[in-house]
Amino acid sequence: MSKTKYQKPDYKYGFSTPEISVFKSKKGIDSNIVKTISSLKHEDKKMLNFRLQAYQYFLNESLPSWGPNISNIDFDDIYYYLKATDEESHTWAKVPSSIKNTYDKLGVPKAEKQYLGGIKAQYESEIIYGSLIKKLSKQGVIFCGMDEAFKKYPNLLWSHFGKIVPPDDNKLASLNSAVWSGGSFIYVPKNVKVDLPLQTYFRINSQKMGQFERTLIIADEASFVHYLEGCTAPIYSTNSLHSAVVEVYVKKNAHVRYTTIQNWSTNVYNLVTKRAQVEENGVMEWVDGNLGSNVTMKYPSNLLVGKNAHAEVLSIAVASGIQHLDTGAKAIHLAPNTTSRIISKSISLGGGRSSYRGTVYISQGATNSRSKVVCDALILDKFSRSDTYPVNKNYEKSASLEHEATVSKIGQDQLFYLMSRGFSKSESEGLIVNGFLAPLVKELPLEYSLELNRLINLQMSGSVG
Amino acid sequence: MKYHQILHESKEVRNFSKTILVKKDQNIETETLMEFIAPNTTGNTLIKAVVMPGGNLSLKGTIHIGKNAPGAQANLKHNILLVGNNSHAISIPQLEIENNDVQASHSSAIGPVDQSQLFYLMSRGFSHQSAIKLIIKSFIAK
Numbered sequence: 001m002s003k004t005k006y007q008k009p010d011y012k013y014g015f016s017t018p019e020i021s022v023f024k025s026k027k028g029i030d031s032n033i034v035k036t037i038s039s040l041k042h043e044d045k046k047m048l049n050f051r052l053q054a055y056q057y058f059l060n061e062s063l064p065s066w067g068p069n070i071s072n073i074d075f076d077d078i079y080y081y082l083k084a085t086d087e088e089s090h091t092w093a094k095v096p097s098s099i100k101n102t103y104d105k106l107g108v109p110k111a112e113k114q115y116l117g118g119i120k121a122q123y124e125s126e127i128i129y130g131s132l133i134k135k136l137s138k139q140g141v142i143f144c145g146m147d148e149a150f151k152k153y154p155n156l157l158w159s160h161f162g163k164i165v166p167p168d169d170n171k172l173a174s175l176n177s178a179v180w181s182g183g184s185f186i187y188v189p190k191n192v193k194v195d196l197p198l199q200t201y202f203r204i205n206s207q208k209m210g211q212f213e214r215t216l217i218i219a220d221e222a223s224f225v226h227y228l229e230g231c232t233a234p235i236y237s238t239n240s241l242h243s244a245v246v247e248v249y250v251k252k253n254a255h256v257r258y259t260t261i262q263n264w265s266t267n268v269y270n271l272v273t274k275r276a277q278v279e280e281n282g283v284m285e286w287v288d289g290n291l292g293s294n295v296t297m298k299y300p301s302n303l304l305v306g307k308n309a310h311a312e313v314l315s316i317a318v319a320s321g322i323q324h325l326d327t328g329a330k331a332i333h334l335a336p337n338t339t340s341r342i343i344s345k346s347i348s349l350g351g352g353r354s355s356y357r358g359t360v361y362i363s364q365g366a367t368n369s370r371s372k373v374v375c376d377a378l379i380l381d382k383f384s385r386s387d388t389y390p391v392n393k394n395y396e397k398s399a400s401l402e403h404e405a406t407v408s409k410i411g412q413d414q415l416f417y418l419m420s421r422g423f424s425k426s427e428s429e430g431l432i433v434n435g436f437l438a439p440l441v442k443e444l445p446l447e448y449s450l451e452l453n454r455l456i457n458l459q460m461s462g463s464v465g
Numbered sequence: 466m467k468y469h470q471i472l473h474e475s476k477e478v479r480n481f482s483k484t485i486l487v488k489k490d491q492n493i494e495t496e497t498l499m500e501f502i503a504p505n506t507t508g509n510t511l512i513k514a515v516v517m518p519g520g521n522l523s524l525k526g527t528i529h530i531g532k533n534a535p536g537a538q539a540n541l542k543h544n545i546l547l548v549g550n551n552s553h554a555i556s557i558p559q560l561e562i563e564n565n566d567v568q569a570s571h572s573s574a575i576g577p578v579d580q581s582q583l584f585y586l587m588s589r590g591f592s593h594q595s596a597i598k599l600i601i602k603s604f605i606a607k
Contacts, residue, residue: 379565388560397547400576407569
């Protein structure tokens with residue numbers, strides 16, 4: 001080890017474009033801000049009351065006492081609402097050129113939208129560009145912004161919104177419920193299989209701006225949908241907050257896959273509540289990649305409420321420098337023959353800290369349920385840290401629950417082998433790390449796995465001693 | 466009960482194992498902590514438990530490998546057998562690793578009596594109860 005002190009590298013994928021905004025709320029939060037957001041979005045009384053109630057919960061609750069230190073978040077130093085353009089643009093030509101430039105820098109190809117079935121790009125707090133292939137809407141699939149959804153399908157929304165993650169669930173879910181804006185709504189009708197992944201793109205571009213999107217997915221009986229969200233954000237000197245709430249309903253025999261690649265700049269607090277409810281024979285899969293942010297706390301949860309329901313979580317965390325990624329998963333088995341599998345792979349380097357935190361609970365009566373949790377962690381240098389904090393509760397005598405975890409460094413024999421074949425040390429390490437993550441990267445769509453491999457190589461270059 | 470072990474001498478090897486029987490309607494809480502603070506140490510913890518009907522078991526085990534303990538090898542194992550109705554078990558195996566030159570692992574399994582073993586023994590003439598007794602005995606002896 002040649003270095004004695006870790007030097008924080010420049011943000012390698014960072015850039016920022018001058019911000020444009022039509023409306024920006026003042027910093028901080030009080031009930032007036034909540035009212036302003038609601039009136040700017042032309043919401044009805046019901047939503048306003050929902051927001052104000054959630055704001056009260058936010059005031060009364062305290063931050064989690066466990067996990068990473070997030071007490072530095074100054075809730076009065078954040079913009080809670082910002083609208084970039086007046087109207088949602090429905091054609092590419094109408095998208096302002098400065099925003100298009102940002103997309104170009106991010107490498108979102110225009111052609112991708114046709115291929116991927118519809119990109120909902122969330123730039124700032126509102127959706128400014130969305131496209132949907134006609135075939136999908138003919139099948140009855142709804143894929144739109146949350147505001148639009150509340151106007152068009154109020155009954156469907158109110159019977160599902162805030163039910164799996166109630167506004168008093170935790171302080172950050174309360175905050176989101178009070179000031180939420182943007183996000184996607186997806187409804188897939190019975191027996192409809194959506195072949196192409198539905199994709200959305202998130203970005204924070206305004207300094208000190210929080211992003212509080214809401215996502216609601218309802219997969220009706222025997223349907224299938226794959227939803228993709230990816231995040232990148234340019235670097236800023238002050239802290240930014242991203243606190244989203246995601247609710248997924250997997251009805252009987254339905255199958256939902258939810259893929260996230262998170263690459264916030266290292267000043268963003270990424271505190272997200274994600275939860276799915278899985279009914280009889282349903283399958284819920286989460287693929288969760290965490291590369292960026294200062295602190296991430298994210299534990300995709302699965303409520304297995306129907307017989308034979310299955311949940312699967314694949315989680316990757318790559319923590320470097322000042323990052324503390326506290327990720328994991330939850331599986332709550334409430335019905336017979338339910339199964340869950342959680343696989344977590346984490347890499348800590350250059351002073352980073354990655355933690356797995358998860359809960360598996362098999363309730364009494366969930367007969368013959370099975371759960372397996374596997375956590376593998378790599379620590380690449382002596383400045384870094386890795387933790388595993390699982391809670392395994394089995395209250396059913398016919399159910400089995402297994403957990404295993406390993407923490408190790410890069411195997412010297414693997415390194416020796418690759419180097420004897422002519423690779424340099426850093427090339428070999430890169431190969432080993434990519435091989436370590438391969439089982440998860442394989443699950444991603446092609447363009448994401450390419451991006452992920454590239455990002456990991458970028459993060460590793462020069463940082464492995 | 467709480468068991469705290471510190472491996473503070475270089476090349477120290479320590480194996481800690483414990484078998485717990487949670488009787489009917491009994492509550493047992495056990496916590497182990499193994500701290501590694503010297504180089505090239507090896508430590509293993511093995512907890513086996515049988516939870517009888519109505520019993521409650523809470524097991525927490527932590528391995529902590531500090532910055533000054535390169536070359537550490539650590540393993541923590543929780544094996545819990547649930548016997549009978551209303552038997553509850555919670556296992557919290559934790560790893561806290563502040564060093565890259567380590568081999569650390571933990572595993573935890575909470576499960577039922579193997580039905581095929583039970584079937585085999587009963588087909589050889591054992592009663593249900595004595596077959597279960599035999600399985601518990603072998604689980605502890607393993």
